[in-house]
Amino acid sequence: MLLATIVGLFVLWPSADALPDRMPYFGEGAxxxxxxxxxxxxxxxxxxxxxxxxxxxxxxxxxxxxxxxxxxxxxxxxxxxxxxxxxxxxxxxxxxxxxxPLALLALAFVGVVVAVARWRGVAAIVGLVGAFAAIGAFTLPALLAGEPALPVALVSASVVMCIVLYLAHGFSTRTTTALLGTLIGLLLTAGIAWLATSSSRIMGTSAEESQILFTQTSADLSDVFLCGLVLAGMGVLNDVTITQASAVWELRAVAPGASRGELFARAMRIGRDHIASTVYTIAFAYVGAALPLLMVMWMTDAPVDVQLTTGEVVEEVVRTLVGSIGLVLAIPVTTGIAALVVPGASAAPEDAPLEAPARA
Known part of the structure; x- marks a missing residue:
């Protein structure tokens, strides 16, 4: 995995000649x-x-x-x-x-995270800074240089997840399990995103910034949208995979005699609750981001099928559905990996297995 990421960085790293010229921000004399x-x-x-x-x-x-x-x-x-x-x-x-005001808000964010999570919070913030540095140094230039979107997205996600997960949670089998589950989830998300983008004929031209990219660069805007779908899934996938890996390890700690099947079944009960709440989170996050668009739709006297299939709306719908599908699939994948690699059951007679899971 690490070797593939390094090779991907080497192959996809854009040359300076392939990058578009920077656009001047100030006019002459301004x-x-x-x-x-x-x-x-x-x-x-x-x-x-x-x-x-x-x-x-x-x-x-x-x-x-x-x-x-x-x-x-x-x-x-x-x-x-x-x-x-x-x-x-x-x-x-x-x-x-x-x-x-932005500096004060940022300081408040850092202060709250450090006060509650302490050194782990510090590590998470450092990891976040490193992740944005990686995106700025590799992902954005690679897309602007016209490199293929899916490889760029997957290499970027691998680099970012390695930075974020290992800094925030330390080097351990548990963290590596969450990382593997996240990357598999992102692979699945990438495949679904490619199918959804192709079948929906999404051009990625609805936003004002996309029009600037269309006129000033050779970047394929549908590829940019596709890369954005994969990157958008990283945060939520990271959340659920680290939770599922931790759940399996904690269940093993309280029931050393439980079988791997019992661990998987019990952890999946936790995962199902997580699925329900996180799917809502994804949907409402996109509703909040697209609120002005929804208000315009409400004001517009047009058939529902026309409104729901315009480029702007379809982009938001595809983001929500693709992200949710990738999230749901990552939970059983991560739980299964964790149940396989967690330390084996103890043979001590006093260790009782978990109760058989109730049917959902």
Missing amino acids: GSLHATSEGVPDEATALVPARLDDGTAVQVAVPPEAMGEIGDGDRMRVFDIPEAAGFGSTYVFVDFAREI
Whole structure:
């Protein structure tokens, strides 16, 4: 497994020549600054008085969608665009400056995780940072360079899961069992995702960012969508596989005399409860992400079959269903592996086996 991942990284690592040119963020002569508003925008001129961080008093041009949002004392990110002088000022509102609240939220997240999970929480956060570094260093450049989506997704998932699982849970047979179950689940998810994407003829062009990729790169957008399906399944699969592996080990600890079949049956009872709750989690997560789309659908007087088969909706439906199928299949796979590799039953007479599992 590790060897296959290393070979995949070597084969799929994109060359610098294959990557598209970076898109400039600022226009020629433009720059980004921070300013603090000193009032509210004037409805007649669409300008708001503000002061730059160096103390310079300026007028900032505000777009219509932000007119009612800016208040006195708000921190703003503005662009200094000489060509915008015709709008009353060269300083143009781009967005609110969010660095401080986001930094405080991130610190709160780290503090809560470390306070509750202690050193294991620290390891999990380090693993998360490492995972995002791997995605930024390999996955995104590989997709932009036009490398095939499924191999990129599977190699990325293998690297990320190795980092996250071993850092958070330590090097052990239990962790390796969860890793193997996760990777098998991702393989199954990848196959189902490929079939679903092909049969549904998903083009991956519904989002605004996809249109930018379509015009600026040679990336196959349906491949990008397919890779996203696999990567989206990592977190939930990791959750259920580590739970199932831990369940088998804990059941062995309380009933050393139980047979492997008994361990599997009892752990699957735990897994069925986990399936029910996690499927809800996946569905509601996508509902929350797609809430504006659902509101537009509710407002639109169109037949249900038309609404449910548009590109935007189908993408969300396929994400939910593929992720849920991969999750459900990973639970018995991981439980079976764990029941096979967990230490054998003890022969001590005082060790009683588990009760026979009740029928679900």
